[in-house]
Each structure stands twice: as C-alpha cells, then as structure tokens.
Amino acid sequence: MLQVLRVAGIPVRVDLSWLVVFGLISWSLAAGYFPRVLPEASAGMAWMHGVVAALLLFVSVFLHELSHALVAIEQGVPVSGIRLHVFGGVSEMEAEPPTPRAELLIAAVGPLTSFVIAALCYGLGQALGGPPWVAALTGYLAAVNFIVALFNLVPGFPLDGGRLLHALLWWGSGRQEWATLWASRAGSVFALSMIALGIVRALGGEMVGGLWFVFIGFFLHQAARASRELIGIRARLEPLRVAEVMTPVDADAVDAPVGSPADAVEPDASAWQAFLKLGRVSAGRVPVVDGGRLVGIVGRRELREALTERPDADVERRAA
Structure with missing residues (x-):
C-alpha cells in the first residue's frame, strides 16, 4: 500500500x-x-x-x-x-x-x-x-x-445502491440489523446473477469479458456475505465492554503514561468498536488506554474468545 x-x-x-x-x-x-x-x-x-x-x-x-x-x-x-x-x-x-x-x-x-x-x-x-x-x-x-x-x-451491498436500499429500509422499519440482512441478500442475488452471466458469456466465446464478470460477481458475493456475518458479530460484541475482553497489563510494569494514540480504545468502549478499530490496523491488536495510561491489550484473539463464548445461532433469525 x-x-x-x-x-x-x-x-x-x-x-x-x-x-x-x-x-x-x-x-x-x-x-x-x-x-x-x-x-x-x-x-x-x-x-x-x-x-x-x-x-x-x-x-x-x-x-x-x-x-x-x-x-x-x-x-x-x-x-x-x-x-x-x-x-x-x-x-x-x-x-x-x-x-x-x-x-x-x-x-x-x-x-x-x-x-x-x-x-x-x-x-x-x-x-x-x-x-x-x-x-x-x-x-x-x-x-x-x-x-x-x-x-x-444497483440495490445490493456493498454497492452504493445497496447502501441506499439499506438506508431506506432502516428509515422505514427502524431496524438496522433487518435492513442490513435484506440489503446484503439483494447484493448476493445480484452477485450470483453476474457470475451466471459471466459463465454464459465465457461459454459463448467472450472469455475475457465473461471471466471478468465472474471475478467481480465473486467479489461482490463475498462482500455481501461478510455484511450478513457482521450482523451476528455486532450483536455479540456491542453489549460487551472492552474491559471485559481485554488482556490486562500489569500496572507495576507500566509506571508512565503512554498517551492516547489514534489506534487506542478506552476500557468503557464497546468491544464492537475495538473490532472496527482492529480492521484498520495491521498489528492485530490495539492498546487499551484509560486516562493516558496503558491498562490492557485487545486483539483478534481476545475478540475470537468473546465470540466463541456468545453463540449467535438466533441472530439472523432475530434480524429477519
């Protein structure tokens, strides 16, 4: 990059x-x-x-x-x-x-x-x-x-039209999770249609154009599926505080303030905010800072453990 x-x-x-x-x-x-x-x-x-x-x-x-x-x-x-x-x-x-x-x-x-x-x-x-x-x-x-x-x-996640559809469904129903579910489903339908069209074009002799359609359709389908999976992840992490899932740091080992870097989270923030923050950093974990002092570390391992402890079998049904 x-x-x-x-x-x-x-x-x-x-x-x-x-x-x-x-x-x-x-x-x-x-x-x-x-x-x-x-x-x-x-x-x-x-x-x-x-x-x-x-x-x-x-x-x-x-x-x-x-x-x-x-x-x-x-x-x-x-x-x-x-x-x-x-x-x-x-x-x-x-x-x-x-x-x-x-x-x-x-x-x-x-x-x-x-x-x-x-x-x-x-x-x-x-x-x-x-x-x-x-x-x-x-x-x-x-x-x-x-x-x-x-x-x-095109009204399907993750395209702008999918975002517009999501906003309208959310506005009309007041249910953000439900809107995300249906906008992502629309995105999957469009993506699978692109893949099918690409295969037809490739079989008809338009190999490069057909494969490009399949490639884009696969990418859109993966993105739409990820949007649906985020419904469950958010439902499980949002109620949790970072302090509940972080790995504490020994206070005696850190006797000086470390400041509050841009990629840090506070212990009272939701674990969902930590999840979003981790998606933008390459280190795989972020510091937890309270009043300018390092109090813990939260990373992908801690969030995976939190997700494992909170099964979401009913999340998609609840959103629907």
Missing part, C-alpha cells in the same frame, strides 16, 4: 493491485478503443491516449470516493483514508453512519458525483470540438463515468 497524497486531511493510498488494473486498462484502450475511433493515430499516440485516459479514469474514481469521504465527515463519521484498488476504490470509514439520513446522503453523493463528471466530460467534448482525440477522450470518460454511476446504483 502506497500513500500518494493527502486531501482535506484524508490520506489517499494506492493498492499494488491498482497498478495491474491501470496497465490492463491502458493496454485495452491503446490496442482497442483508440485505434478504432482514431484510425489515423500511430501506435505511440494510441498508447499515450490510453495512459492519459486510464489516469483520468482513476481520478474520476478518486473524486467519487472523495465525495463519499467528505459527506461522511460532515455527517460525523470519521474517515481514516481513501484506498484505490483493483475494483476501483473505497472510503475507509471508522464507524457506521449514525442515522438512516446520514447513510442516505453518504451513499447518494458517490453516484451523483460520477453522473456530474460524465455530464461535464460530455459537455466539454461538445464545447471544445477541435482535434478528434479530444472527442474520443472526453467521450470515453463520459461513457465510463455514466456506467460507473449506474452500476453503483
């Missing part, structure tokens, strides 16, 4: 998988799209256009995620960073939106941003005229941002 810049205090990181996708998109544009729409262009010019278009595509993805992050912060949800990866990007929020309205606003602004970028690119291409490569570049960016916006509006 490489941090490339910081915007409005939000670190922007690039996953190594992004470099692979950047290369593939540049190659596909240089070998397919630009030679088709600009037959007079040399191979070198086609590659230059392909690289520029791929870069601008990822700038568009970054702006999509930045809009999520800025609205999340405005709604009181801390954001630890923006990560660009093989499937696009993600805004790494440190907590769930506090209300359905907050989630609705956070989810809606991403597709809206992509629609605005698509409209601006289309309008810019029409207004500028000039060399054919301008129309080819702006036309590509307009089309792909429009498709990104539409794809993200």
Whole structure:
C-alpha cells in the first residue's frame, strides 16, 4: 500500500493491485478503443491516449470516493483514508453512519458525483470540438463515468445502491440489523446473477469479458456475505465492554503514561468498536488506554474468545 497524497486531511493510498488494473486498462484502450475511433493515430499516440485516459479514469474514481469521504465527515463519521484498488476504490470509514439520513446522503453523493463528471466530460467534448482525440477522450470518460454511476446504483451491498436500499429500509422499519440482512441478500442475488452471466458469456466465446464478470460477481458475493456475518458479530460484541475482553497489563510494569494514540480504545468502549478499530490496523491488536495510561491489550484473539463464548445461532433469525 502506497500513500500518494493527502486531501482535506484524508490520506489517499494506492493498492499494488491498482497498478495491474491501470496497465490492463491502458493496454485495452491503446490496442482497442483508440485505434478504432482514431484510425489515423500511430501506435505511440494510441498508447499515450490510453495512459492519459486510464489516469483520468482513476481520478474520476478518486473524486467519487472523495465525495463519499467528505459527506461522511460532515455527517460525523470519521474517515481514516481513501484506498484505490483493483475494483476501483473505497472510503475507509471508522464507524457506521449514525442515522438512516446520514447513510442516505453518504451513499447518494458517490453516484451523483460520477453522473456530474460524465455530464461535464460530455459537455466539454461538445464545447471544445477541435482535434478528434479530444472527442474520443472526453467521450470515453463520459461513457465510463455514466456506467460507473449506474452500476453503483444497483440495490445490493456493498454497492452504493445497496447502501441506499439499506438506508431506506432502516428509515422505514427502524431496524438496522433487518435492513442490513435484506440489503446484503439483494447484493448476493445480484452477485450470483453476474457470475451466471459471466459463465454464459465465457461459454459463448467472450472469455475475457465473461471471466471478468465472474471475478467481480465473486467479489461482490463475498462482500455481501461478510455484511450478513457482521450482523451476528455486532450483536455479540456491542453489549460487551472492552474491559471485559481485554488482556490486562500489569500496572507495576507500566509506571508512565503512554498517551492516547489514534489506534487506542478506552476500557468503557464497546468491544464492537475495538473490532472496527482492529480492521484498520495491521498489528492485530490495539492498546487499551484509560486516562493516558496503558491498562490492557485487545486483539483478534481476545475478540475470537468473546465470540466463541456468545453463540449467535438466533441472530439472523432475530434480524429477519
């Protein structure tokens, strides 16, 4: 993971998988799209256009995620960073939106941003005229941002449309767990449909496109299933205090304050908050700090033990 810049205090990181996708998109544009729409262009010019278009595509993805992050912060949800990866990007929020309205606003602004970028690119291409490569570049960016916006509006977790569906179900029912369950089920249905379509396309001769559909569908299905599993984890951990699950530190061994680092939790915080914190650190455990003094350690081992002691056979039934 490489941090490339910081915007409005939000670190922007690039996953190594992004470099692979950047290369593939540049190659596909240089070998397919630009030679088709600009037959007079040399191979070198086609590659230059392909690289520029791929870069601008990822700038568009970054702006999509930045809009999520800025609205999340405005709604009181801390954001630890923006990560660009093989499937696009993600805004790494440190907590769930506090209300359905907050989630609705956070989810809606991403597709809206992509629609605005698509409209601006289309309008810019029409207004500028000039060399054919301008129309080819702006036309590509307009089309792909429009498709990104539409794809993200599919009503299934973890897409923005799934978040919108979740917010509306939560708003209408007042039951967050129930809303999560059904939004994740919708995400699984969409993901399995993508996998089936990908297999059909692959069998029909579109091997690359078909396998890409299967790949994305598998990723979405895994994410939707993880959302359902989080219902049970949250139900079991939220009632517990960190002090109940942490491994205490001998007070005699720590006779000086250690401060309160950003990745620390307080003993009165819920174990669910510790779980969310652990998802954002690589060490596998975080310090428990009380009044600036280290009092314990909580990590994946402690949380696994807490989950084992609190079976959740009825959690999904209760959410349904």
